[in-house]
Amino acid sequence: MTTNTVAPADVQQTGKPILEVVDVTKTYGEGHTAVTAIAAASLSVAEGQFVSLLGPSGSGKTTLISMIGGLLTPTSGTIRLGDQVVSDMSKKELTNLRAERVGFVFQSSNLVPFLTARENLLYVASLPKKHSRKAAAKRADELLGELGLSDRANNVPEKLSGGERQRVAIGRALMNDPDLILVDEPTAALDTALGRQVVQLLAREVKQRGKTGIMVTHDLRMVEYTDQVFEILDGHLTKSDGTTLLDGH
Amino acid sequence: MMLAFAEIKRARGRFLSIIGALALITFLVLTLSALSDGLFYGSTGAYRSSNADGYAYSTDAEGSLIRSRVPVADAQKYGQIPGVTKASGLGVLLTSGTGPNGELDLAVFGVEPGGAGIPTTLTQGRLPNPGEDSAAAVDKTVVDKGATIGSTIKVGDRSVTVVGVTQDSNYQLQPTIWTTIPTWRAMQASVRPETRGLPPNYSAIALEFSNGTTAASIPPVTGTSVLSTDEAALAIPGVKEQRSTLNSIIYTTLLVAALVVALFFALIVLEKRELFAALKALGTSTRRLANTVMTQALVASIIGVIIGVIAARLLGLALPAQVPTLFRTESLIQISIFTIVASVIGALFSLRRIARIDPATALGGALQ
Numbered sequence: 261m262t263t264n265t266v267a268p269a270d271v272q273q274t275g276k277p278i279l280e281v282v283d284v285t286k287t288y289g290e291g292h293t294a295v296t297a298i299a300a301a302s303l304s305v306a307e308g309q310f311v312s313l314l315g316p317s318g319s320g321k322t323t324l325i326s327m328i329g330g331l332l333t334p335t336s337g338t339i340r341l342g343d344q345v346v347s348d349m350s351k352k353e354l355t356n357l358r359a360e361r362v363g364f365v366f367q368s369s370n371l372v373p374f375l376t377a378r379e380n381l382l383y384v385a386s387l388p389k390k391h392s393r394k395a396a397a398k399r400a401d402e403l404l405g406e407l408g409l410s411d412r413a414n415n416v417p418e419k420l421s422g423g424e425r426q427r428v429a430i431g432r433a434l435m436n437d438p439d440l441i442l443v444d445e446p447t448a449a450l451d452t453a454l455g456r457q458v459v460q461l462l463a464r465e466v467k468q469r470g471k472t473g474i475m476v477t478h479d480l481r482m483v484e485y486t487d488q489v490f491e492i493l494d495g496h497l498t499k500s501d502g503t504t505l506l507d508g509h
Numbered sequence: 510m511m512l513a514f515a516e517i518k519r520a521r522g523r524f525l526s527i528i529g530a531l532a533l534i535t536f537l538v539l540t541l542s543a544l545s546d547g548l549f550y551g552s553t554g555a556y557r558s559s560n561a562d563g564y565a566y567s568t569d570a571e572g573s574l575i576r577s578r579v580p581v582a583d584a585q586k587y588g589q590i591p592g593v594t595k596a597s598g599l600g601v602l603l604t605s606g607t608g609p610n611g612e613l614d615l616a617v618f619g620v621e622p623g624g625a626g627i628p629t630t631l632t633q634g635r636l637p638n639p640g641e642d643s644a645a646a647v648d649k650t651v652v653d654k655g656a657t658i659g660s661t662i663k664v665g666d667r668s669v670t671v672v673g674v675t676q677d678s679n680y681q682l683q684p685t686i687w688t689t690i691p692t693w694r695a696m697q698a699s700v701r702p703e704t705r706g707l708p709p710n711y712s713a714i715a716l717e718f719s720n721g722t723t724a725a726s727i728p729p730v731t732g733t734s735v736l737s738t739d740e741a742a743l744a745i746p747g748v749k750e751q752r753s754t755l756n757s758i759i760y761t762t763l764l765v766a767a768l769v770v771a772l773f774f775a776l777i778v779l780e781k782r783e784l785f786a787a788l789k790a791l792g793t794s795t796r797r798l799a800n801t802v803m804t805q806a807l808v809a810s811i812i813g814v815i816i817g818v819i820a821a822r823l824l825g826l827a828l829p830a831q832v833p834t835l836f837r838t839e840s841l842i843q844i845s846i847f848t849i850v851a852s853v854i855g856a857l858f859s860l861r862r863i864a865r866i867d868p869a870t871a872l873g874g875a876l877q
Contacts, residue, residue, distance in 0.1 A: 322873035331790055331869040352794075358868075359792025366871060370787035372512065374519040383511060387792045416519065432791075444872045476872075 277304035278439055278472040279328065284337030284347070286323050297323040300337070301497035303490055310466040310473040312483050314500070315492035321476050322444070324492065328474065329362050329442045330354040342439055359387035363433030363441040363471075365462070367448045369425040371417040377428045378404060378413040381435045388436060396435075403431040407461070423454040430462060434469070441466060443475040447482060459485050513804035524805070527773045528813040534766045535817025535848050536824075538759050542840045543825060545755035547833035548682070553742035554648070555618065555680035558630040561715035563724035564599070564741045565733045570713075572736055572744025574601040574680070577713045579733055584714050586730045592722030597624030598711035600693035603683060604700050606664035610655030616683040617664060619693025626715025628687060634658050634673030637689050645688040646673035653830065654684070662686060665699025681745060682833055759844075763851045770810065770855030774802055778859045782866055789868035799860045806856030810849045818845060 286298040297320045305311050315321040326332040328339055330346050331354075339346040341361060349357060358364075371380045378400050385396035404413045407427045417425050426446060433441050443462060447455030459475070463485040466473035475486060483489050489500040517524045550557075556564075565587055570577030587596035600619030605612055620627045622639045628646070637644035647656055652674055656662060660671050669688055678685050688696075690711070698705045716727070716735065724737035736744060743749045778785070785798055818841060825836045 326869045326872050329790070329872070331872065355789075355792055355794050357792075358790065362792075364787075364790055364871070366787055366790075367873075370784065370871065372515075372784065372788070374516045375512070379511070379515065384791055386511065442872075 276306060278307050278342055279303075279305040279474075280338070280340040281324075281328060282338045282340075284324070284327060284334045284339060286320075286327060286332065287335045296495050298327070298334075298497070299495045301492075301495075303497065303499070305472045305474065305488070307472060308467055308470045309487045310463045310475065310485070311488040311490060312475045312477055312486040313490045313492060314477060314480070314483065316478060319492045320495040321492045323495075324497065325442055325444065325474060325476050329364065329440070330357045356389065359384070360436060361439045363436065363438040365426070365429050365433045365441070365443040365446050367445040369417065369429040369449075371425060371428055371432070373417050376414045376416055377409055377420065377424075377431075380417075380428055381431050384432050384435045399435065400431075403434055404428075407431050422450050423458065426450060426454075426458045427461065430458070430465065434465060434471075437469075439472060441471050441473040443473065445477055445479075446475065447477070447479055452481070455479070455482065510800075510804060513801045513808070516801075517805060517808060523777075524809055527770065527809045528816065530769050530773075531766060531810050531813025531848065531852060532816035532820065534762055534769070535814045535844070536820045538762050538766075538844050538848065539817060539821035539836070539841060540824060540834070541755055541759050541762070542844055543821070543834040543836045544832075545752055545759070546837050546840055547835040548751050548755075549748060550677060550835050551679050551682040551833045552745050552748050553680075554678045555616070555628070555685055556738050556742040556745075558628040558675060558678040559626055559715065559738060560629050560717065561625040561738055562718040562722075563716045563727070563735050563737045564626075565596075565714040565716060565729065565735045567713075568729075568732055568734050572741060573746055574599075574712050575603060578710050579712070579714055581709050581711060583730050583733060584711065587714055587716060587727075590727060590730075592719050592727060593716055594719050595625040595715075595717035597621040597626050597715050598690055599626045599713045599715045600690055600697070601680070601712040602664075602693060602697050602700070603681070604664060604696070606662055606686075608651065608654055608656050608662050609660045613651065613654055613662070614683050615651075615662075615664065616680040616685045617693055617696055618680070618685055618687050619690040620687055620715070621690060624715070625717040628675040628678040628685075630676040630678055632674050632676050634671075636673055636687060637692075640689070641672075642689050642692045642695075643669055644672045645669040645686045645692070646675050647671050647687070648678045648685045649674055649676050650679060650684040651686065664696040667692060667695045667699055763847050766848055767851040767855040770806055770852040771858045772855075774806060774856045774859040775862065778802065778862045783871075785863060785866045786868055787871040789866060790871035795864050798863050802859055802863065803853065803856055806852050807849070810852035813852075814845045814848050817848075 281301060281303045284298060284301045288295045288297060301324055313321050327334045334347050372383060375383060381400040382396055385391055404410050409427055412420060412424055446458050459482045491498050491500045566572055566577040567579050584596050584598050587593055598621060602617040604615055606615045622637055627636060636646045656671050658671050661668050669692060724735045727735045729735050825834055828834055
């Protein structure tokens with residue numbers, strides 16, 4: 261397998277930061293029993309950048325990505341996505357934000373088992389308040405074509421291979437043309453070769469479409485496809501220079 | 510909508526189980542209700558089809574026409590009470606007779622033509638005229654057993670010719686024939702020799718009231734008591750008990766329907782917790798997921814009810830005529846609506862569970 265499809269250095273400095281995380285803290289509980297899951301984390305990611313977030317289980321990477329994706333509200337600090345302040349939003353606003361501006365790729369694809377690949381894409385297209393059925397159908401077909409799934413479009417997830425399922429999940433994440441794509445351990449359920457393909461595909465889509473992508477992973481082999489690497493350990497976020505990457509892994 | 514229907518279509522097996530359960534429940538409830546209605550209508554037709562507003566019985570009869578016996582003179586006494594516009598003697602005899610196709614169970618009603626207590630549900634012919642002692646109108650169930658206008662029906666040594674047909678006018682599940690008081694007396698004397706030689710009496714007195722008068726407002730003649738026609742129907746031995754027993758079974762079964770649906774959707778939601786969390790993370794509102802579940806409950810219960818209705822009607826057609834079932838459209842609609850409402854209420858219980866699913870659990874998976 262060749263790994264030269266992505267050249268991080270070329271794209272690193274494109275555009276203004278789309279995502280800005282400033283001094284974000286998340287604590288659970290109060291007083292003596294308070295547990296700090298994320299301590300004063302800051303990061304910013306520009307358009308067209310694909311970054312990875314590395315950390316062992318329990319390090320807080322899921323908490324951080326959940327706050328960025330509008331699934332959790334930070335205890336303090338600011339999260340900005342484009343012109344919107346995510347950290348101030350109500351639950352309802354967050355639901356709309358996720359539908360319209362965030363694309364998710366989950367660990368185990370989590371496709372709707374009783375919808376076909378194409379319907380899974382159309383379903384998310386129906387979530388934003390404003391949507392056009394016709395435009396959605398066209399976009400779903402285009403995306404499935406690009407992802408090499410045209411002939412699998414009318415199969416339910418059960419009839420798809422693990423790699424195909426993750427590709428459908430990527431299509432679903434791109435369907436509503438989001439600004440931010442959050443990817444949670446996309447290779448957890450795949451073997452190395454397939455995992456590489458999926459991550460390469462993700463990196464390519466993020467770049468070509470000028471999205472901002474964050475991938476949570478603990479798989480060091482996937483880091484080479486990303487532009488920046490952040491490490492998180494016991495709730496503390498640091499930008500990695502590529503030398504200290506999680507000793508022992 | 511997309512999720513609701515796609516799941517019913519593609520996960521058909523699981524929905525067939527809930528549809529099947531609801532179809533069986535609907536079938537059971539409808540059959541019980543048809544039996545309840547059949548028993549009630551078959552028992553009380555003579556009262557419900559009557560033009561009388563109330564009946565006077567002997568006090569010790571507790572509202573039973575069979576046990577009641579009132580002196581002939583009481584009819585006149587009732588006729589003089591203000592508010593009573595008509596007071597007519599009524600004679601009742603449960604017996605058997607012979608029709609064109611052989612032996613029949615019969616309830617013979619002796620009435621005063623033109624008076625109170627005559628059936629108003631004549632569908633063919635006429636009632637006997639005053640003094641026409643060899644004629645009778647018969648209930649349609651007698652016609653179903655082979656009689657037609659012009660046939661002869663014999664009770665004891667008396668024969669009557671059928672001159673009319675009434676509908677829904679039976680008494681205690683026995684087909685009625687409506688004849689004159691003298692013919693009733695003659696038949697009674699013929700089949701109940703012990704009544705011969707007693708002073709002439711009636712079984713009860715049928716009353717018609719003027720506007721504003723009720724059974725309760727009539728001062729009863731000594732030795733008698735007055736019931737309204739509705740009360741009289743419920744006073745028939747067993748009627749009230751049958752109805753309340755069958756109705757409580759029906760209501761319990763509807764409760765079971767709600768429970769079955771509640772459990773089914775509780776399981777479905779439990780099983781889909783992970784999927785629902787992911788869908789919420791993708792930006793699906795709780796309301797939309799709730800709509801999905803409610804739509805499914807509604808569709809499953811409507812399909813189940815339709816199948817149950819069809820099955821119950823088919824059973825109704827297959828049942829022999831002796832089984833007193835009556836499938837009334839009104840009961841059918843009512844029960845169908847009740848079953849659907851019970852299902853929807855059952856499904857409502859899973860909404861809280863859906864609301865509690867936290868979209869944040871979609872990330873991190875098993876590692877979290």
